[in-house]
Amino acid sequence: MKQEQTDVIVVAAGLSGLAAAISAAENGAKVIAFEKGSTTGGAANMGMGPLGVGSRFQRHHMVSITPGEAFRKHMNFTHWKVDPRLVREIYNRSGETIDWLEDMGVEFLTVTPVYPTPEILRAYATSEPTWHVVKPADGSTQLGPRMAGPMIKAMTMRAQDLGVDIRLNTPVRSLIKENGRIVGVVAEAEDGEKIEARAKGVIIATGGAGDNPAMIKDYTGYEWGKDMFSFRVPGMDGDGLKMAWEVGAVKTDMIMEIMYLVPDNMATPNNFIIDGAFRQPCLWVNSKGERFMNEDAIANTTFAGNAISTQPGKFAFSIFDSALLKKYKKKGPDITSHVHPFDLFDHFEEAVAAALEAGYRHVFAADSIEELAEKLEISPGKLAETVDEYNELCDGGFDDLFEKDHRYLEAISKPRFYACRYFPSAYGTLGGIKINYKAEVLDENHDPIPGLYAAGLDACTIYGDSYPFILPGNSMGFALNSGRIAGENAAGL
Numbered sequence: 001m002k003q004e005q006t007d008v009i010v011v012a013a014g015l016s017g018l019a020a021a022i023s024a025a026e027n028g029a030k031v032i033a034f035e036k037g038s039t040t041g042g043a044a045n046m047g048m049g050p051l052g053v054g055s056r057f058q059r060h061h062m063v064s065i066t067p068g069e070a071f072r073k074h075m076n077f078t079h080w081k082v083d084p085r086l087v088r089e090i091y092n093r094s095g096e097t098i099d100w101l102e103d104m105g106v107e108f109l110t111v112t113p114v115y116p117t118p119e120i121l122r123a124y125a126t127s128e129p130t131w132h133v134v135k136p137a138d139g140s141t142q143l144g145p146r147m148a149g150p151m152i153k154a155m156t157m158r159a160q161d162l163g164v165d166i167r168l169n170t171p172v173r174s175l176i177k178e179n180g181r182i183v184g185v186v187a188e189a190e191d192g193e194k195i196e197a198r199a200k201g202v203i204i205a206t207g208g209a210g211d212n213p214a215m216i217k218d219y220t221g222y223e224w225g226k227d228m229f230s231f232r233v234p235g236m237d238g239d240g241l242k243m244a245w246e247v248g249a250v251k252t253d254m255i256m257e258i259m260y261l262v263p264d265n266m267a268t269p270n271n272f273i274i275d276g277a278f279r280q281p282c283l284w285v286n287s288k289g290e291r292f293m294n295e296d297a298i299a300n301t302t303f304a305g306n307a308i309s310t311q312p313g314k315f316a317f318s319i320f321d322s323a324l325l326k327k328y329k330k331k332g333p334d335i336t337s338h339v340h341p342f343d344l345f346d347h348f349e350e351a352v353a354a355a356l357e358a359g360y361r362h363v364f365a366a367d368s369i370e371e372l373a374e375k376l377e378i379s380p381g382k383l384a385e386t387v388d389e390y391n392e393l394c395d396g397g398f399d400d401l402f403e404k405d406h407r408y409l410e411a412i413s414k415p416r417f418y419a420c421r422y423f424p425s426a427y428g429t430l431g432g433i434k435i436n437y438k439a440e441v442l443d444e445n446h447d448p449i450p451g452l453y454a455a456g457l458d459a460c461t462i463y464g465d466s467y468p469f470i471l472p473g474n475s476m477g478f479a480l481n482s483g484r485i486a487g488e489n490a491a492g493l
């Protein structure tokens with residue numbers, strides 16, 4: 001086995017791992033980052049940008065939220081069931097972390113979302129302007145997935161400039177513990193050679209267990225492919241969680257970073273159109289044909305994801321008719337998400353026809369409510385009853401069941417009828433390892449395990465039961481700031 005020695009080892013070079021490696025190196029440490037994948041950045045390559053509170057960029061855009069306000073909102077949202085010291089530390093540093101990114105060349109496009117959608121229907125209508133969306137390298141201003149790429153590029157270059165030794169395709173297999181202290185790792189090089197690397201501090205940053213269906217089932221209760229269609233970013237196998245637990249780290253609850261999607265939403269452009277188009281405040285029913293929420297809240301991915309998760313079978317249908325389709329085509333959709341293209345309805349019929357032709361099982365079209373019910377496998381009588389009741393509410397202009405905003409009470413009566421089945425989805429898993437505000441990993445007695453730190457999704461236990469959409473960009477914000485904290489403290493050993 002090859003032997004190596006350094007000051008700080010970072011297990012992974014995803015978002016939190018890069019932040020940890022850069023900050024350890026900035027604090028004078030020699031750093032090796034062992035990365036399982038063939039690129040840096042992990043899941044963050046797919047995202048848009050991080051949270052920051054009190055950044056220069058916000059001040060330039062006249063955004064005045066302070067870390068103290070964010071802290072109070074966050075703690076109230078989570079009912080004070082999470083570690084306030086860690087939460088406070090994350091928000092205190094988060095603005096300066098955005099400045100730190102800018103100083104290494106990252107540019108931001110916006111922090112104040114402007115959507116062509118009435119306020120009540122916006123995805124983050126009740127959120128604060130904390131989401132620093134990264135400016136694409138090509139100068140485009142179209143919001144969408146994968147915008148955060150230039151941030152990963154700049155961070156990787158910064159790490160390399162500081163002399164961080166990034167080893168791609170080199171997974172860490174286990175931690176070395178001697179006399180109660182973590183003193184290194186065993187990694188495996190691309191050619192299969194084992195490396196025993198020793199250091200004063202080891203930082204786990206492996207991004208959770210989003211690509212491990214068995215762990216998702218055991219720890220979150222969802223069954224991937226049945227009632228959970230989360231992003232499975234390759235490499236998120238829960239390695240860091242298992243390694244930490246093996247050396248005595250206390251296990252915390254794990255949750256999914258919940259939202260909702262159609263299965264295989266990015267597999268084809270048609271699926272992506274369908275996924276975006278049906279997120280309207282039309283009629284939503286569960287598998288029993290019953291309404292289950294005020295549909296004007298459907299753009300809130302946390303609330304809607306939670307609501308769908310609590311329905312029988314954990315799925316739900318969005319339904320509209322050709323009158324609503326005509327309106328969406330003419331005036332634009334009621335909800336335009338920040339991720340899907342603005343011109344979804346220009347391609348709607350082609351997308352539905354192509355998906356049906358290809359045998360996609362989650363979109364439906366029918367000439368009557370009875371035919372639709374049969375396709376959705378809902379009792380035709382029950383669906384007809386729900387539609388009749390709903391249409392009566394629309395006629396009366398008031399939803400006495402859920403108080404849906406009257407502007408979106410529009411009858412479902414004109415064939416053709418369209419429907420789409422949504423399931424709970426998630427960006428990945430959250431939590432598993434407990435850390436304190438210094439990012440030290442805690443044992444069963446909540447005492448630090450000397451020499452061991454964790455950051456990012458592996459250690460993200462600050463949300464309670466649901467992702468806090470009120471302060472968006474939160475999981476990248478947590479990854480960056482917990483990574484920086486871990487890097488600084490490990491370098492100081």
Ligand SMILES: Cc1cc2nc3c(=O)[nH]c(=O)nc-3n(C[C@H](O)[C@H](O)[C@H](O)COP(=O)(O)OP(=O)(O)OC[C@H]3O[C@@H](n4cnc5c(N)ncnc54)[C@H](O)[C@@H]3O)c2cc1C
Nearest residue numbers: 012014015016036042043044047048172207456457473476
């Ligand atoms: C589609 C999508 C969009 C998103 N958009 C946003 C957004 O706009 N804003 C936001 O705040 N969040 C967003 N997120 C979430 C965000 O990407 C994560 O919060 C962030 O990447 C977490 O950082 P991390 O370091 O914990 O994990 P990652 O960045 O995923 O990094 C984990 C790394 O660990 C490596 N690894 C795993 N096991 C090992 C091992 N044994 N040895 C060595 N390396 C290992 C992996 O290869 C990977 O590189 C999005 C996620 C997805 C999937």
